[in-house]
Amino acid sequence: MRTAYKCRAYPAPGQVVVLNRTFGCVRVVWNRTLAARHARWHAEHKPTSYAETDRALTEAKKLLELAFLNEVSSVPLQQTLRHQHTAMTAFFQKRARYPRYKSRHGRQSASYTRSAFRMRDGQLSLGKTPGVLAFVWSWPDIDVTQLDPTMVTVSREPDGRWFVTFAVDVEAPAAPESTGDVVGVDLGLADFAVLSTGERIAHPKHMERRERRLKRYQRMMARKEKGSANRAKAKRKVARAHSRVRDARRDFLHKASTDLVRRFDAVAVEDLAVANMVRNRSLAKAISRTGWAEFRSMLTYKAHRDGRTVAVVDRWYPSSKTCSVCGNLLAKLSLGTRHWACPGCGTRHDRDVNAARNIMLAAGLVESRNACGADVRRDGQPFALSALNQEIRPARVGNPGT
Secondary structure, eight states: OEEEEEEEEOOOHHHHHHHHHHHHHHHHHHHHHHHHHHHHHHHHOOOOOHHHHHHHHHHHTTSGGGGGGGGSOHHHHHHHHHHHHHHHHHHHTTSSOOOOOOOTTSOEEEEEEGGGEEEETTEEEETTOOSOBOBOOOOTTSOGGGOOOSEEEEEEOTTSOEEEEEEEEOOOOOOOOOOOOEEEEEEOSSSSEEETTSOEEOOOOHHHHHHHHHHHHHHHHHTSOTTSHHHHHHHHHHHHHHHHHHHHHHHHHHHHHHHHHHHOSEEEEEOOOHHHHTTOTTTHHHHHTTOHHHHHHHHHHHHHHTTOEEEEEOTTOOTTTBOTTTOOBOSOOOTTOOEEEOTTTOOEEEHHHHHHHHHHHHTTSSOOTTOOOTTEEEEESOOSOOOSOOSOOOOOSBOTTO
16 A cells, blocks of 8 residues: 655755746646646547647747756656646546646645655655755654655645655555444534544634634735735745644544544444535535545545445435434424434434434444435445345435334
8 A cells, every 4th residue: 555754844945946946847837738738628629648748748848938847857747747637537537626727826846756866764865956855754663764655745835834745655554453333423513523422522623713813914914015025924924824723623633533443443424515515604614614524534544544434324314303213303403403302202312412323323334223224325445234224215204113
């Protein structure tokens, strides 16, 4: 399997000049190629292959106005074409959105394959870049001198920090021992996640704690003259404030997803349409800060790596309004109602805990009279348990047993 190690890099002034020039060339190649693809598709309705973009890059290097492309390593430019070809393939397969043009104000990166870098005794040298690139290794249990990366990616964040990422092919780790436990997870806004066991994972609210300072930095930047050095400094402060929030959120999501994968053999989650949910102007800000999509992605790849199962329940399944005891379905349940009593069996439910239990039942992880499993899409390795009933039952108001 392939894994990646990302750590801080500290390039020397001369290396900064070369790497910044490389980022600019990568950006030019990406934008020119994307524009050519777009124009050809709308003019001839024909896609552009990778071989055609490769030949176009060779011809572009012969032009006088693009002669600067020969001053940097050719490998990052070739990798840019491969990345764009992969992005276009994913778009036509409806797995990703249409690729966008690269901006000089966003994150910059360049990828080097084995022919364009040298890694010896833990020291990294890049093609056409003077000296050895200094970086800080953050994994004490892994010997960096024995590292054999297949690709190295150097990146620069908008806040000015530099990173280097090593892609390494390693053996798949041994699967952890089975715990015999399963869980349903209900993601929400009052709490980040509520488990079918009754546990609650509170929202860390990273943005709320730093929002006041971020607004002050944004006002400071707005008062600076465009194009001035002071505006550039203020802009880096804004970018750094955003980076602190993003890093803290990603750290929280990693810890939460790892904890679930280690404790449970199977995890059931709801297939939330986050892109549609943020259209609600009242909740868009709160939803955007949760990181539900990133959490789902982390949960999926970690479960696949450790031999666990992630079962995804259909987004239209009425998990909150269905009684997890008798299966009674309420006609209506307002968002502000946090507790309700089932009219069929009289059980009093916590809205979120009941939803988490229903998600686990609908995924077929446990046996119940309202567990179906027919509307479940599974991610990762297949799980041994299956739903009792494979017939599709429509959601109807009332008690299904009557």
